[in-house]
Amino acid sequence: MRGLTFHGNEDVRVDDVPDPRIERPTDAVVRVTLAGICGSDLHIYHAGAQFGFAPGGRLGHEFIGIVEEVGPEVAGLAPGDEVMASCCVCDGTCTYCAEGLQSSCASWSLFGWAPRVWQHGGAVEGGQSEFVRVPLAASTLHPIPESLRGEARRPTVLPLVDVMSTAWHGLVGAGVQPGDRVVVIGDGAVGLSAVHGAAAKDASAVICLGHHPDRLERATALGATAVVTSRDTEEIRAQVMELTGGEGAHAVIDTISGTASMEAAHACVRAGGAISCLGMDHFMGKTPAINWFDQFLRNIRITGGLVPGPHYFDELLGLVEAGRLDPAPMLTHTLPIDRAAEGYRMMEERREGVVKVAVAPGLAA
Ligand SMILES: [Zn+2]
Incomplete structure (x- = not known):
């Protein structure tokens, strides 16, 4: 064969x-x-x-x-x-x-x-x-x-x-409920799946962070209510806060889970919220830093894992x-x-x- x-x-x-x-x-x-x-x-x-x-x-x-x-x-x-x-x-x-x-x-x-x-x-x-x-x-x-x-x-x-079950696993792990605000980091297939899944879970806002206009268009078609294209953490923070009434997201689905994306995830998540890590850079030896100070002070849950x-x-x-x-x-x-x-x-x-x-x-x- x-x-x-x-x-x-x-x-x-x-x-x-x-x-x-x-x-x-x-x-x-x-x-x-x-x-x-x-x-x-x-x-x-x-x-x-x-x-x-x-x-x-x-x-x-x-x-x-x-x-x-x-x-x-x-x-x-x-x-x-x-x-x-x-x-x-x-x-x-x-x-x-x-x-x-x-x-x-x-x-x-x-x-x-x-x-x-x-x-x-x-x-x-x-x-x-x-x-x-x-x-x-x-x-x-x-x-x-x-x-x-x-x-x-x-x-x-x-x-x-x-990809869809992995994204779903991330949403379930983060405890996404109807009405929650969700940020998805990454516009690859898992990111688009997380956008689609968050919409199916009746999230009130689904914000997709990515850099590819064609993929972000697809994200919008699959349920994203807004897209953010900046690579700058402070710009991302400002835009997400504006889109979430100044509070941030209940859940961030990070489909990259690298150091930069985790920094962005902490910038987007509200106190008491969750970050679901679905990326696999660590499999290849690139382990992201986690902001343990923020995790502790604002009660951020870090979750995710193999589907x-x-x-x-x-x-x-x-x-x-x-x-x-x-x-x-x-x-x-x-x-x-x-x-x-x-x-x-x-x-x-x-x-x-x-x-x-x-x-x-x-x-x-
Ligand atoms: Zn078994």
Whole structure:
């Protein structure tokens, strides 16, 4: 089959790779219909070698598809079922899974981040490929409801796998309630998802901070009530205060979580508010400073973390079915699998009009 493989930093290619097969009785093999390229994949693209990514490893932790084959111990799934996959493998039975924190599952692994985070389930290769082996399939895969099946709805369903559920996790962690004022830092796919999610949670103000006019236009279409383009913390503070009646935001969703964005987050958040950190710079060794003085003096909660996707899938699918969410507009480009490496370059160069690129293995080259 064809699969997007890592050859070295800034060198990913689509190669012929072995077809995945059932290796354990709890495995399934999924035929991928649509796989996203995530901002975090770009971290691997840039510095995968330092991260321990071996040449030949396949990328991709956001995918939906059709069950091709199931092992003898996979309950509740059958070939032909349309499914979305959790980014993280989970067993559905441990203490953390029972609490809805599947991203801390006792049997945790992460698709497509070889091999540092392959802790259970063997080689958990990436989903930017024609087929993928899914360990612990009964709990790692989630059936797509009938009303959202089929090719036309895939651009709506795919973002729920990671960017939309990650953003939702940030909003839930920050305790966003109807009527709250929300600031979102970053205009990438997670930022746009946080904007869209905050609007779905009936926030009274949704302010998006970013620097790309085309993306900020999309943010407005997805529910932002205002955008701020300044890079200067004091200017950002002044504008956000003006937009929030002089008080600041109840919640700041920081999709970058670097030192500069955290400084901006503290400038925007009201006393007693929360900052949700969803960025991953720290994964690559760049740890942001946190203003502990401000955190203490103004009772700021710092939250965030790796998304437990399955905890939110039913709720998000329900909101889509009810017409309250549709993240499809953030998926700006869909390429055949053989052009997947080009998709990385399109996102990496932040080309005008590019937010998120997906690969569709069934699409003719
Ligand atoms: Zn578990």
